Amino acid sequence: MSEDKEYSPSFKFESLQIWQKAMDLAEDIHRLTIKFPKEEIYNLTSQIKRASDSIALNIAEGSISQTNPEYLEFLGYGIRSLAEVVTCLHKAKRRKYMDENRFMQLYKESFHLMNMMQSFKSKLK
Secondary structure, eight states: OOTTSOOOOOSGGGGOHHHHHHHHHHHHHHHHHTTSOGGGTTTHHHHHHHHHHHHHHHHHHHHTOSSHHHHHHHHHHHHHHHHHHHHHHHHHHHTTSSOHHHHHHHHHHHHHHHHHHHHHHHHHO
16 A cells, blocks of 8 residues: 555445444454463464454455355354454452453443444344
8 A cells, every 4th residue: 555645445335433342342352452461472362353353254254245145144253253262351350350440441342342243133034
């Protein structure tokens, strides 16, 4: 990408709020996991990062589908990944890798994204 040209989204998924929120959540999760203990690198750290990345990846992949049933399937995968993220957040809180305030912030962000994704999925049916 040339530095003198301004970026403008070319893919339809880039304009979707659910994709943008999923991208933000994944970055928040990435920042959170930097503070996780090293012994979690191949376990909880890897799991929550892969699951959070998977949300936006599935939204994007589904958006290029030729049929609504296929798109709905990918959105379903994204929703499942989000549920996995929430479970990992609970595990991280129980293991005291984050405080209650940080947990609630990410939990609320996840809940809001889940509602947005469910609503978007309903509109596609």
